[in-house]
Amino acid sequence: MKYALYTGCVAKGAGKELYTATFLVAEKLGIELVEMTDAACCGAGVIHEGNPFLADVVNARTFASAEEQGLDIMTICGTCQGVLVKTLKKLTSDDAYKKKVNAELAEIKKEFKGTVKVKGLTEIILQDYGLDKLKEKVVNPLKGVKSAPFYGCYTLRPSENSYLENPDNPDELEKLIKALGAEPVDYPERLACCGFPILMMNKKNSLTMGGNAINGAKNAGADCLVTPCPLCFLSFDSYQFEMEKYTSGNFGLPVLHTPQLIGLALGIDSKHMRMNTHITTVESLLEKTTS
Amino acid sequence: MIKHDIVIIGAGLAGMRAALEACENHDVAIVTKIYPTRSHSGAAQGGVAAALANLAEDDSPDFHMFDTVKGSDFLGDQDAIEIMVNDAPHVIREMEHFGCVFSRDEKGRIAQRAFGGHSKPRSCYAADRTGHALLHSLYEQILKVSKKLTIYSEYYLRDLVINDFTCNGAIIQDIKTGKIEVLNSKAVLMATGGYGRAFQITSNAFACSGDGLIAAMNNGVPLMDMEFVQFHPTGLYGQGILVSEAARGEGGYLVNGKGERFMETYASKMMELAPRDIVSRSEQTEINEGRGIDGKDFVHLDMRHLGREKILEKLPQVRQLGIDFIGVDMIDAPIPIQPTAHYSMGGIPCDVHGQVIRDKDSSPVRGLFAAGECACVSVHGANRLGTNSLLEAVVFGKRAGASLNEFALNTNRVEISDENHALERTNKLTKELREMNGKESINVVRNEMKNSMTNDCGVYRNPEKMGRCLNKIKDLQKRFKDCSLGDKGSLFNTDFFEAIELKNMLDFSEIILVGAIERKESRGGHARTDYEKRDDVNWLKHTLATKSADGEIKLDYKPVSITKHQPEERKY
């Protein structure tokens, strides 16, 4: 298995631990990754809101790059995944539009052919790699670890772009968590929004959303929250200490990127995955996973 | 008691258009049992007629008039029709000015399409949601002037205050709380919509229960031409949910069990686009003679030859209805359809100003006005042409609004001196209903009524069936009293209001039948197997039915206004 890795901005910036964990996990699983060092930001839906055509051309350039390498794209960010799939669909379902976009790409001597696929890491593990195979690689089953899966909006909606079998009531992350030996917990905010998109505009609303989710997970007895989207992660990890200002309840919940949880079960050292750099301490979780 | 200058009952196209016209100078109240945008006008799909001549350059109001008169089987009042067709282009452009989102032709003008019974393509449309587009623009305009209006949403009209043929108020009930209020006004406009809900197979909303008609009738106002109910040829099989005539306007075929386009036999020139009475009768004949699909009681509407693109552009909502309600996508398969009770030609008699009249000499009921489907002006006569009723609602809604304005300017409010007297009937019925504790079920009575009306008072009528049906209705009226009310609460008691609606439906069903049994001819929506021909010598007249205090129904007749077009045989 070999993919062109689309890291997204966060994994190269404020969330370097995701980048590190991804390579460590991929290595353990025997998935070969070629980092797309020339790929631009997907726009996170924001560029699209200022100029949809521009956003589509930039993303088409990314697709063309992967096509040149002859590889499908692997994303490690729920938001990038959602944005790229949406663009891909638009381009492949409308020939005239594709032509228009390609006319722009021609100026930088690129062409989008429409052969590339875009898949997320979790999706690849679930669908292509297989949970049975993953189970075989688990050396440190996360017994007794209660994990709250947080799907993230872009993984769920629009449902027609989602890889999930039933985006209104999915169980894919739960299955993954179980395969790692841990126990998924159910809580009301499992499919809600983390609040990140409006963090810069309306901090109160944003952190109330995040706070509700942390509370919900804590109240359901979670030892940690795990998410395939690094923006959700940023919200929950970096801002958790501030959420207390806006919502009352239980805080101090360790937050993990999906590959980190997988990494722990595969026996990768938490420090190697830079879990010590998380803003919300993961000590309580690590006590459980190493005992 | 709450005072307003003008009270408008109903927030469909007719009610809101009138309110807009009248609110400039007066304190206007709109009362509606469902939120305004839920009114059944929103369900209209196909279009609204106006001779804009965008698609057929030689179209004119004169052609529109002739088509309407002919479509009405010559029972339409020609003075009213003439006003409607002349006003049509103006009110439609006015709606455009109000922001109505019309589909457009390549020049940016309002798009038009063909429709049954119209000799020119003059149906102005907004894809297949024309009523929705019109209703929402009017609601938007109402919001714009909302400071001048009071909207009583989810309030139910219980009664009118009429003494000596002068109306000065209405009794309404807050559905949310059950509280009954007396509204005292200078004038009241009835705009309560149609009465199709008494039939099992119907395209009408649950709200179309003829409440306004019965409130008027209980106060001595006659109902006109109630026997004329339009059966639309293309109701989704089993439900009656409408497949717009736009489907045929865009070129759909009607096909029988033998695979034939059977309209060839009945209207070789206009084929599927003959007026509805003719197409429905033809369809029913096919079914009755065993040529339904697989011999069953439906035929097919075939759209497949139009192709995916045209269907998606012109009929997206209709296509979706087929998918949602019977699981058939018209792009791939023909749709099973049957005639469905669709439009109420009859209603509260009024003149071209919306002034309600009480007898054949057109004596007025002072302060009472009517517009829209609940009114009978009559522009549709025995059969309404598709797209003419949205038009009627807007044209006569506007005219009624202007009349209300005039009237209220020149009239002082007559105080309701005896509130208890005004509330008498309402309180009595409320008490009776709340105490109903019999062994009959409202649901069973309602189902029996609907089945009976569809089976015995449908497209084809004969004396035996109608007699049987009338007996049935009378029996059900008795059994209704022996029903029990399951919900005794006050808050949002829909059980209670459903009971009132059932009572209303039983009452107007009786009137439909009495009028139909008496009318010994076939004309428009009223087709008898024992009198197959139209009889202009004896029956070129409107039926006026009044209910006396002891419940007796009396019939009288009013002449038809014939100005330009003498009755002739209809050929399509």
Added chain:
Amino acid sequence: MKTVVVTIDRFDQENQRGSYQQDFTIEIPNGLTVLDCLNKIKWEQDHTLTYRMSCRSAICGSCAFRINGKSKLGCKTQADDVITNGKLRIGPIGNTDIIKDLVVDLEPFWYKLKKVKPWLFANKPKDTTKEFYQSSEGYHKIEDASTCILCACCISECNSLKVDKNYVGPAALAKAQRFIDDSRDKNFVQRTREISEPTKVWDCTHCGECSERCPTDAKPLSRIEEIRERVVNAGVHNNGGARHLLSFFKSVGSSGTLDERKIPIESVGIGNLHANLGEIMPVGLKMLSHGKAPSMIHHNVDKVGEVRKIFKKLNKL
């Protein structure tokens, strides 16, 4: 015929029963809608069950319920599509106060709709002898929004509304787009300003629930995206949302990637920085102390010239 157990989330304030759940067992043939199921229960088993309905053909917008936890129109939903293992759950829509059973208080919904001034300010005097032309493209720009039936399905699961009752919500915003983009309206400039105010277009968190639940083509999130495009391109930049967007453009347009050092500062607005330093500082400091702060130098993606070229040609902001 099959047997279905319908669990209904009920609410009764009149008899002080409050919220409760009740199971009803019904026998249904194929082809019934969820609304038909409710009618069956009301008419044959419990007359007190209360809900709104009218057209039963998905056009009046009365029958929005939560069906298996998500808002849908009862009359547009085939029971067979939502029954699992013989079970079906129906409740009132979310983000509203309940009046009785499935009937919710919609007054805030209508009130908020009015807040976006959903009526045409015609840019021509009224003259009913002439048509008010609009091109086909002009029509298509507002067509989707105009299909809204005001059913309130979209507000039920809205994440922003859940944390902020003052947020105008998706339906009102969809309606706003319909007028912002109407070629016949003369208030474009004023509308773009008003819609950029707090509680409006920039308070949407982009969760996608509204479009997911919307039974028509109105799809509010798409309309919200269109409004944002209009307002930033119309130069309404005096708010966090627009500044955030511009900051994105600047960063990606120059380096191909996000400059996380600048986004927060630019979003708050340089002019407002002093006042809002407290907003940004705590997290920044924490990040620093955890070795998480972005590197001092912002790196460009490889072949950044290509990205710059695309931006140079297409970016209008």
